[in-house]
Amino acid sequence: MPRRHAHQDDAEINITPMLDIVFIMLIFFIVTTSFTKETGAVINKPVAITAVNKPQGNILIGIRTDDEIWMAKSRIELREVRSRVERARAENPEGSVVIIADRGSRIGMVTAVMDQIRMAGPDIRISISAENPGN
Numbered sequence: 001m002p003r004r005h006a007h008q009d010d011a012e013i014n015i016t017p018m019l020d021i022v023f024i025m026l027i028f029f030i031v032t033t034s035f036t037k038e039t040g041a042v043i044n045k046p047v048a049i050t051a052v053n054k055p056q057g058n059i060l061i062g063i064r065t066d067d068e069i070w071m072a073k074s075r076i077e078l079r080e081v082r083s084r085v086e087r088a089r090a091e092n093p094e095g096s097v098v099i100i101a102d103r104g105s106r107i108g109m110v111t112a113v114m115d116q117i118r119m120a121g122p123d124i125r126i127s128i129s130a131e132n133p134g135n
Contacts, residue, residue, distance in 0.1 A: 058095030059088045061113060065104035069113060078109075081116035089121060096125035 061081065062070035069076050071084055089095060097117050101110050110128075117126055 058092050059085060059097045061085075061097060061099050061117075063099065063101040063105045063109055063113060065102045067106065067109045069109075078112055078116060081113055082120045085117050085120040085124070089124065096127065098127045098129050100129040 060071070064070070069078060069081065071081070076084060085097060099110065099113060099117075114126060117124055
């Protein structure tokens with residue numbers, strides 16, 4: 001008596017369309033994500049009662065308590081601030097500068113950095129970052 005083999009068709013699921021959708025969603029999320037820019041230095045911001053949340057500026061400059069100036073995750077000298085801001089403004093003319101000064105930093109250094117920014121362009125908007133006590 002001959003044996004009969006039962007033929008079972010293996011059901012296959014085609015996942016190609018699902019992978020296409022996943023890759024399209026991945027590309028969409030990468031393109032629409034706003035990347036956070038940082039100064040590269042650990043800074044304790046001062047508290048200000050009148051602090052207002054604003055959209056983050058494009059050019060961030062950090063000032064530490066020991067008068068170190070940080071920009072784009074690297075330590076820079078005071079004389080480099082002007083040229084760095086000019087280069088950043090050439091890439092994005094509508095960009096604004098946000099100074100993130102440590103609560104223990106000297107006002108003289110903050111003023112010197114602001115002067116360098118003003119020399120880079122008189123129409124540059126400058127903000128100083130502070131913590132809101134409600135946060």
